[in-house]
Amino acid sequence: MTESIPQTAEQETIGTKEDKEARAAQEAAGVEQTGVSGRAAPRPEYAGTDFANPLRDPRDRRLPRIAGPSGLVIFGVTGDLSRKKLMPAVYDLANRGLLPPGFSLVGFARRDWEDQDFAQVVHDAVREHARTPFREEVWQQLAEGMRFIPGDFDDDTAFKQLRSAVEELDASRGTSGNYAFYLSVPPKFFPKVVQQLKKHKLADAQEGSWRRAVIEKPFGHDLDSACELNAIVHDVFDPEQVFRIDHYLGKETVQNILALRFANQMFEPIWNRSYVDHVQITMAEDIGIGGRAGYYDGIGAARDVIQNHLLQLMALTAMEEPAAFDAASLLTEKLKVLRAVRLPEDLGRHTVRGQYAAAWQGGTKVRGYLEEEGIDQASSTDTYAAIKLQVDNRRWAGVPFYLRTGKRLGRRVTEIAVVFQRAPHSPFDSTATEELGSNAIVIRVQPDEGMTVRFGSKVPGTSMEIRDVTMDFAYGESFTESSPEAYERLILDVLLGDANLFPRHQEVEESWKILDPIEQYWATHGRPAQYVSGSWGPAEADEMLARDGRSWRRP
Amino acid sequence: MKIDLTDTTASKINKALVQGRRAIGTPAVGMVLTMVIVTDEENAYDAIKAAEEASHEHPSRTLVVIKRHARTPRDRTQSRLDAEVRVGADAGTGETVILRTYGEVSDHADSVVLPLLLPDAPVVVWWPMEAPEVPSKDPLGALAQRRITDLYAVENPLEMLESRVRSYAPGDTDLAWTRLTPWRSMLAAALDQARAKVISAAVEAEAENPAAELLARWLEARLHVRVDRVVTAGPVVTAVRLGTENGEIVIDRPEGPLATLTLPGQPSRTLALKVRATSELIAEELRRLDADEMYAIALNGEATEETPAHV
Known part of the structure; x- marks a missing residue:
């Protein structure tokens, strides 16, 4: 695609x-x-x-698509994300021959390291987490271009050092002044770092070269803070040079949604209100908040997941065909859908939030959210959120989109289920179709990437009995090892300047416009429902769907 | 699991495949192509191993056709087909059927292969050793969208290269060409950086190396300059030099997997350029199943009648 x-x-x-x-x-x-x-x-x-x-x-x-001459500067290089995802992804790209000769990696962090120490850390991270086998020659090629800058974000000398390192790399490695700055730091440091980049002229691209900023979620915690953050970053970097990472969009299956819908003839004709009953988008995690109490409390599941990942998945599922497969056309269509989203009038009846309670989950005893370390007993942060949305356009009028996410649910799974209406008439008598459910197309985003189609089939035997069967398409089966990690794809796209898979600031702002009223309602009405860890969420969520005569899929 | 069939037919083999799949409990699998390997007993093991490794990326049904020669003249007139059906863990991620033909049926191997092809899925034929004179006209080759030969495996590679030029049909490809992809992509990336017109070129390689010849022809076709062929001690291609007005672009790989890239006015840097295993070459080959136009251009070298690429 x-x-x-x-x-x-x-x-x-x-x-x-x-x-x-x-x-x-x-x-x-x-x-x-x-x-x-x-x-x-x-x-x-x-x-x-x-x-x-x-x-x-x-x-x-x-x-292959090889990135042009360039370098990557990672702020917060000692963090988990950097070690587990970014560094291995850089190595995997090099190993697949997709990085330009002379590609350079600069780390910036508050550590008393020399370049060699940094190289050692990258080496260990790559050894442990890389997807492709370790090859000494690839490593040598990469290691020559590694630099480390020790320092704080307000340390002017460190940024001066960074600047001279960048200039030195241009001269010694031929990076041609092309740099991507990856801000793998908490958002409260964004203003500081971008201001420093501006002050030390690191964000100014020379004629014929580029400087890009890569930022990770959260993109604010409501519309105002998101706009503020965007303003800060755009003040220094051109909006088109800001790449917001939503790693879900780098996943093969998510990219495949568009291929499935717009490269085939058999799905698009039924992809509308005449055939679709409703859509369920689920992202479930089986882990708790772990050590992230400081980040998570006060944010909650809806802001953490629905605002970015789930609304993006929804936009891709619901959008019209883009005029072309490029960033501008995709943005146009996604924005159209997000702007057409309508919230239910009675938010109390059509949204649910919950907190996980202590229980046995998958064979281990786990603590409830309120008993987690660093969490206030009275915290009303949601660890589970389910909302119903309508899309007001000709294609989707009357088709509800149910979005849910949560921690400590049954298992780790992300999927989009398009559930179809029942056949308008059945020539079989009711006993024959008693066990028949609704047809569904399920896009499995993770784990076990692929697609499932569910339909009715006759049970072998003399009587006429129809039961649900599934047909699976598994990426793991058909295109096994070529499936790259999401970060590999996204980092390569940043270096190539290809923005197809990156949400733009308009999308971020539209998403907050959808979520803000819900958060405001929750802040003033009631408390999160408690649900048993390891279950599929609070009973209230089941009631929410039951009111519409539907039920959640067990993913 | 493995099922041995002696003196059998294609329909019995099909039954055995279904039976094997049922027995391991996977009634439907997402196989994306049928790979036919035509080889002799001696090279079968390595070829099957490479195909099975490649099947991790491209799950496939692999049909291995091995011609056996009976010892006595009397046996030679007797026609017989033996098959070994492997499914599940014994066959990578797909299914493998090893077909051994004796006597007359050896000349009609296509009649055995045709009923065993996966429905609708593309067919690839690979001759790890000697390939027919005109691959696309071969009965087995004619079944396939893609025909893979290997100039490294023949006695007189450069003579054979000329024959490949004459017999080229869309869908033909050669592993000697596949081996060049890392070189070609690095040269293209180097030229992206150097941004200068190339006025002279040289390919340094061991004598009689078909990949080096293809590389030289590709450069001639694309750059419209004469490419010098310099013989070195090898192994395989050791260096490529592109002369520009600003200086020379050199990728130099004297030995081992590490190469050095030199660009005009820039310090030299290290590049990883390793010789890849056959399974990786096959996996690359299977990624694209349409005609490889660039291979055709490289085969013809400067003689290519170019339609401008930038329409």
């Missing part, structure tokens, strides 16, 4: 036929091409002048 993404310098300057057609179609459709929101994806800047690399050709499909 990435075929239409411009891949090489040559394609960049000249554009493939499809590209031009797509662009023409987009213009014909009146898609706004100007302004921050509608501009086309930033293109790799090494295509800036008229040099067309004769060794690249759109027909040459073996040559």
Whole structure:
């Protein structure tokens, strides 16, 4: 599905036929091409002048998309995310030959390390967490470009050092001034770090090069704080050069939603209110809050998960066909859906929040949320949230979207279930179809990525009896080892400047507009319901669906 | 599990496949292609091993066709088909059927293979050793979308290369070409950075290396310059030099997996460029099943009649 993404310098300057057609179609459709929101994806800047690399050709499909000359600067490099995900992803990319020769990795953290110590930390992280086998020669290629800058975020000398390190790498490794700054730090440090980058002129790209910022969730805790955060970052970086990581969007199955819907003929005709009864989007975790009390308390499941991941999944499931597979068209369609979302009038009856209670879960005794270390006994933070949303457009009018997420649920699973209406008429008598449920298409996002189709089938035997059966498509089965980690894909896209899989600030703001009224209602009405750890959420959530004559799937 | 069938037919083999699948409890599997390997007894083991490793990325039904030669003239007239059906853990992520043909049926192996192909899924034929003169006209080759040969495995690779040029049909590909992908992608990336017109070029490699010849031809076709072939001690391709107005771009790999990249006006850096295992080559081959146009261009080298790529 990435075929239409411009891949090489040559394609960049000249554009493939499809590209031009797509662009023409987009213009014909009146898609706004100007302004921050509608501009086309930033293109790799090494295509800036008229040099067309004769060794690249759109027909040459073996040559992979290699990022142009560039480097990655990670702030908060000692953190968990950095060690478990980012560093291994960088190595895996190098191992697959997708990083440019001379790619450089700069770590920034408050540690008294030399470059070698940093290299050792990366080495250990890669050894432990990388997906592809460890190869000494790849490691050597990477290790030559590793630098470490010790220091605090308000330490001017450290940023001066960073600046000279970046300049030194440009000279010694040919990174050509192209840098992505990955802010793997708590959001309260964002203003500090971006201000420092600005002050030390690290955010200013020279003509023909780029500087990008990569940020992780949370993108604020309500609309106001999100706007404020965006303003701070956009003050320093061009909005198009800010990449917000939602690692779910890097997952193969999520990208496959669009392929499934728009590359096939058999699903799209029934993907609407005439056939679909309702949609359930679930993200369940079996773990508790662990040591993250400080971050989690006061935030809760809805802000942590629904605002970003679930609303993004919903937007991809519900959106209309984009004019082209590029960042601008995707943004247009996703925004349209998010703007069409309507909240239920009675939030008390159609939203539920809960807190996990002490119980036996999967064979171990676990504590309740209120007994977790660092959590106030009176805390009303939700660890479970379920909401009902309507999408007010011709395709979806009257079809509810149920979104739920929670910690300490039955098992770790993320899925999108499109549940269809019953057959309008059945020639079989009621006893024959007694065990028959509704048809469903389930997109399994994780674990066990793939898709399930559920339909009725005759039970072998002499009597006519129809029962639900499932048909599975598993990524693990059909395309086993080529499935890369989400972070690999996303880091590569940042270096290539391809923004398809990154939510833009408008989407973040729209999502908060959906969630804010619910959070405000919760803040003033009642308390979270308690649910047994290891179950599928509070009884209230089941009642919420029962009121509509439906029930939750067991994922 | 493994089922041995002697003096059998394709329909009995099909039954055994269903029976094997039922027995291990996976009635439906997501296999994406059928891979036919035509080889001799001597090379069968390595080829099957590579195919099974590649099947982790591309679950497939693997059909191995092995021609056996009977010892006595009397036996030679007798036609017989033996099969070994492997499903489950014995066959990577798919199914493997090893077909041994004796006598006349050896000349009609396609009649055995055809009923065993997966419905609708693409077919790939791989000749790990000697391939037919015209792969696309071979009865087995004609069944396939993609025909994989290997110039490394033949006696006179450069002569054979000429024959491949003459017999090329869309869908043909060669592992000597596959082996070049890392080189080609690094050269393209180097040129992305150097951003200069190439005015001279040289490929340094061991003598009689078909990959080096293909690389040189590809460079000739794309850069429109004469490419010098320099013979070195090897192994395989040791260096590529592209001369530009600003200086020379060099990727130098004297030995081992580490290469050095030198760009004009920039310090040299290390690159990982290792020789890949056959299973990795096969996995790359199976990623794309449409015609490899760039291979055709490389085969023809400068003689390529280029339709401009940038329409």
